[in-house]
Amino acid sequence: MLRDASSVVVFSGAGVSAESGLATFRSGGNALWNDPEVSTYPTPRGYRAHVPRSWQWYAMRARTAADAAPNPGHIAIAEIERRVPDFLLVTQNVDGLHHRAGSRRVVELHGNLRETRCFDCDARSAWPRLPADPRCARCGGLLRPDVVFFDEDLPADALERARDAAERCDVLVSVGTSNLVWPARELPDLAHSAGASVLIVNVDMTGQMPPGDRVVHLTGTAGDVMPRMVARAWPAPT
Numbered sequence: 001m002l003r004d005a006s007s008v009v010v011f012s013g014a015g016v017s018a019e020s021g022l023a024t025f026r027s028g029g030n031a032l033w034n035d036p037e038v039s040t041y042p043t044p045r046g047y048r049a050h051v052p053r054s055w056q057w058y059a060m061r062a063r064t065a066a067d068a069a070p071n072p073g074h075i076a077i078a079e080i081e082r083r084v085p086d087f088l089l090v091t092q093n094v095d096g097l098h099h100r101a102g103s104r105r106v107v108e109l110h111g112n113l114r115e116t117r118c119f120d121c122d123a124r125s126a127w128p129r130l131p132a133d134p135r136c137a138r139c140g141g142l143l144r145p146d147v148v149f150f151d152e153d154l155p156a157d158a159l160e161r162a163r164d165a166a167e168r169c170d171v172l173v174s175v176g177t178s179n180l181v182w183p184a185r186e187l188p189d190l191a192h193s194a195g196a197s198v199l200i201v202n203v204d205m206t207g208q209m210p211p212g213d214r215v216v217h218l219t220g221t222a223g224d225v226m227p228r229m230v231a232r233a234w235p236a237p238t
């Protein structure tokens with residue numbers, strides 16, 4: 001399917017970065033949700049109510065992401081981009097590991113942890129080296145990570161690019177995402193309804209589109225399955 005496709009969308013979630021040592025939101029013992037206070041940080045109210053702890057928590061996550069390395073799953077996804085004429089990677093991840101693995105055509109649906117943004121004047125800037133004071137250098141407003149919080153809209157242009165690509169593609173590969181978070185979960189459905197094949201890569205298929213007509217389940221980790229998928233689609237010349 002992949003070899004014959006001229007248009008491919010890869011749709012990725014936190015599971016792709018699990019093998020780089022970054023916690024997913026819902027799965028595993030180190031899931032981010034276990035602490036009741038921390039679980040309120042990804043909302044505008046929860047974040048504001050717990051500054052500076054919420055700010056420092058995000059600064060710590062940004063540093064952890066910067067210190068992590070892309071794994072074979074990220075690298076295989078970048079390789080698909082090089083093989084396919086019309087390609088888009090739509091990610092829910094905020095860790096920047098896809099870019100660092102070489103992916104270029106990327107839509108970040110949930111923003112990223114590379115920069116901070118001011119609540120008041122919207123100015124973006126690099127994380128301060130010592131994140132003691134979350135105040136905007138320009139206007140004195142409160143700084144936050146440049147990610148999309150719950151209760152906030154996804155960036156409209158990112159969502160539109162993702163939807164367009166899903167409706168146009170021959171194959172959509174969903175990898176390491178629980179597909180629980182709206183509106184991201186509509187992408188595989190959108191692609192499938194428009195006639196695309198859907199390949200689902202996950203360690204746990206709960207909540208995914210059932211296998212069947214043009215829907216394939218590949219159970220395993222992203223770091224294991226993705227390189228094998230690429231090697232099978234485009235065997236190295238002998």
Ligand code: NAD
Pocket residue numbers: 012013014015016017018019022023024025026027092093094095096110175176177178179180181201202203204220221222223
């Ligand atoms: P999720 O935590 O809800 O789901 C992760 C999915 O990955 C699950 O379906 C799980 O079964 C699967 N998984 C776990 N390990 C895997 C592996 N090694 N290989 C393949 N699959 C694996 O995450 P989500 O669906 O991406 O969405 C939740 C939100 O969490 C997103 O909005 C995202 O912004 C945010 N988030 C991002 C990061 C990151 O950037 N690394 C980390 C945590 C959460």
Ligand code: ZN
Pocket residue numbers: 118119120121122123136137138139140141
């Ligand atoms: Zn400002």
